[in-house]
Amino acid sequence: MRSFLLVLLLALAGCANVAPKAPPPPPYAEATVQAQALAANHAGLAGPARRANSEAIEHLLAGLDDATLARDAARLPAGDPLYNFAGRALLRRGLPLPHAFDRGDIHFGAANRPAAEADGYRPPLQVAVLLPLSGPQAPAAAAVRDGYLAGYYAESRRRPLLRFYDTAGGAQAALARAAADGNDFAVGPLARDAVDAVFADDPPLPLLALNRGDRAPAPGSAAFSLSPEDEGISLAQALVERGSRHVLLIAGGEDAQRRTAAAAQAQLERRGVQVVARLDYAPQLDAALAGLGTRPDAVLLVLKGAQARTVVPQLALANLGQLPRYASSQITLGTGKPGEDMALDGTIFPTEPWLVEPVAGLPSQSAAAARVATAQGPAARLFAFGFDAWKLTGYLEHLALQPNAGIRGATGRLSLDGFGNVLRRPAWSRFSAGVAVPLADGAR
Template structure:
């Protein structure tokens, strides 16, 4: 209301002064980002990461209309387009044209043409997973989800072979190449992904099942249930609902810190003030002034204990969101009523039907790998099959996405699979699905 009053007092002349100033600032940010992008390919290591962060920060200054317009004006091949396109996708906005893919090739090994819906799987797929050792349980859930999608498809399917990465991801990849696979899915660990992506021109393209510090080479892609991506989705949810001052409270686990940190960065880049990014047990009262939204990066029992502390501190924000970890340690509605009103990103499979998948309850009755926390990795494995089968469509079509078990899947200009999650809200102590997407 105060802003409207000031606007009325200032009169129309203020609009004529302010609008060109804003336009000039946004044009300057776009031009600076374009100059940085021209030199990006020649950088490596920390310098490359810092340059990318600077470009993303500059693009974050642009409003939706300006970002869409200026991205559409970039010529084909301009290195800024991949950055601008990813920013558009993260905001849920359409691309003006497909990404510039360069040397991607889907014709290897005599692969038949795509079906009308874009289905075009490879001919032989090698899957790299830690089938033995401490990560074998996680790998089993991913494997079973992948196989559920694979055997649920009635059309032509690739030959499928599994390779244990317990002896090293590079060795497993070399065996997969030597045995004639024309596509590889995996590995699963972040350090293994960096190891196989160290070669900028791999003999056989990969769909890595995690995201390391290296950009996927041309023709390859990376898919991850990244805590950072979840943080960005939460930030976008808050931005679209007009949040102006957000309090972030997080636990001490690595995934919790990563989600909270990514959300904070995205909010600040988009001009939202972060009142604090604090841990559980912090004094909240000094941070309460003006808070209109709260983001919780913690498990359910921690959130239940925190809710009355927020009230005692005078924080009564109507908009409350949480990472997907909030469902951990829940399941008793009488206790979980303390979480009512909290919205969190969820896997689509847990709340509604997914084509090609039995219901989660049905799958859990038959497979231990589809129960409890493992169900998320099962859904991830199913989606890895979808990306493998529809990668050409995702890579080459304009604004293509596929409905998966973990959300709607698309591919950015750097080969990263992006995921628009479904959303749920606690009501009466139980999660209730909301409409798809954050918009």
Template sequence: MRSNGQTCVGRTWLRALLVGVLAIGLASCASTNVVKLPESASHAFSQPFSQARDLARGQDTLPAEQKTDNARNIERLLAGLDDATLSADAAALPAGDPLYPFAGQALIRRGLPLPRPFDRGAWRFDAGNRPPAERDGYRPPVKLAVLLPLSGGLAAAAAPVRDGFLTGYFGETRRRPDVAFYDTAGTPGGAVAAYQKAVAEGNDFVVGPLGRDEVGAVFRDAQTTVPMLALNRANVPPPAGNASFSLSPEDDGIAAAEFLIDQNARRVLVINGVDDGLRRASGALRDALAERGGMVVESLDMGGDPITLLTRLQAAVQKAGQVDAVFLATRASEARTVAPLLASAGLAGKLRVSTSQLIAGTGKPADDIALDGIVYPTEPWTVRGVSGLPGAASVASRLKTARGPAARLFAFGHDAWLITAYLEKLALDPNGNVDGATGTLRLDAAGNVLHTPTWSTFRGGMPVPLADATAR
């Protein structure tokens, strides 16, 4: 690890990290399951697929304000296809067809294999004269810059990301890159200037920045001559040849929608908490359900005393008609209020799904028993452990940055290292994936890293893996 005169790994916390965490051997590796379906000029595409193909051909010619609606129409058409038809139609598309990125995305969301890789023409993996990939796909950079807000208001969030990253880094026994950390909060000019400094100092890959606005600024204003893995999603897509990884509220909403569809719960009533992030999650759920043939039948905002809330909930249920499931976009304190009211509103026995934020503010079984049966996404590492990484409880006993809510960011930082080391495999193998601390990691056509979480619920006021409990 080198010093760059900007900000470097501090000796105190680095020593604590090295002493606190045992050496870790990253056993995670990319797996391949390529399905080769016949591609034939005589293949008869299904009608919805043909309609989606016509829309995709005009996508790039549309004004910016129309592209989003057109893309959603394509996704809705593909969502109506069964798995076998979608797989066969996607495999029959010729190379370079503009529908393939959409079809591939639909396959990934369903956990289905891709017939061939996405077009990655703008991706570069030989910068810095990297040695060839190992047999499992391990091929890290030669010189690596990590952009994090190590000072200022976001420093508390950056610390567990940093420590999780370094836990994975120091746990790898094979060749590792030379790493330098750059403080985006302490650099005049912010994340854009930090990125430019990292490039000027010869790094061949950049991880970060972390803040949503920081990522947007780098995507818009920096000429990304060196590829990067941004640690958040911005309102603009990653430039070609770059990737984005996040634990955004939208990801929770999309994961919940997929879970509900898998449970054949297509008519969903949504209860929104007051937090903006939770509303973003319910918005993503709404869009994802619509793409898969489901719908939000009614939406209700939290507020008022329990009697008033029950009255409003009963009215919402009556207006909604058939309800298959309830999506609680709430924190634990709000869920404890509304969960006991669901039976009185006529929703007894309905599937209840929440976001990862449900766990915030829990820890007292006597109070949390009100959450029993609510299903929520979480990280495999904190629930059942991940091969090659010490258990969450063991790490938490040694590092403050892996305790409580920070554990999720610690897992996120660990997976940022894992993605960096296996990015070529994720990008070029049509079905390459990595089993990370936050879930199974894959890369979509646009360069977004997708993570499939594990699911937990509460039983007797205690969080338990869903496989060990019955959801109801």
């Protein structure tokens, strides 16, 4: 007995020398915890308060590195309202989702239509296409319509019945007529205010809106856009991925240019990148460039071609010509003469794949332009947009239900976030010898 007590006392003495275990690390980063609290109340907000809350959540998540964002997203429980935000942040960075978004019971068409094909293709039975076929927006609508029909007639499998409705007299009235006519899905409208109007109440049909306004898509619907804001975010992501920390931003004064520049600057700053200066375009920027307080390590131009051709030589004179140089897609406006455009050599910019390389189901852009005016010049982007609207008509359910699903379209790789917004990762090109040359994935 005495020996047993001695052994016990020695064991207890040994335990006293064992260091206490460190507490386990918190399950989430502090920024994730803060974002989670904001997301919990997001559904009850509306208008400016909802937009501000969304921006605050995105700002918090943007401060996380890729590994932390992916880890915390995977740890979120099913149904956590933050997952839609975290998932969208992952998709914008080109990172995989840990699991699908919780979308409930959605169909994007009649529930009794034929089952999906092996690749996920499952179009509705009857589609109403809502476009401003008359009035001032008719030229833009014509390019979207022709691109949509090009995709429609290139599909050899089951296709839905199509019927076009003119929204010049009001998008809500056109949508009501489409529902009364027995359509089970709608594509459109095209104008931002019309999209907000149809999403103000629950629409009578699931629809793919062809713009993005202030209102989120209704449950069971989606929105697809070539918005300047989306392009600004893509440009910021490209700069972050190449390791830029100090960016000089030069932008023109048109509405689309201002919106692209604002979105790019906001996203860069969320990701911890300093915009050392945001200069308004002017023919002479020598003094402004010479007076930069911090030397940039990259340049972002939100300019048209002629504007960029005046700025790039001035960058060289300011000893900034060798820096990585990115530009918005507007740089292609006013280009096409290699002798002049050699001034832009080295500039990298986002573009629609169809404008620079073959896309399945479409003739080349030059071949299409020889046949129809709606595939020529600036309208070619809208033609490609219309083609992708058709692709989405058949694959929305697949994108919604399969995590990390995507389709390669004429405007880029398309996926669907948890809020019903189609996300687009564009292709990239670089000017070389005055000509835009496509870049391989990851080469930017």
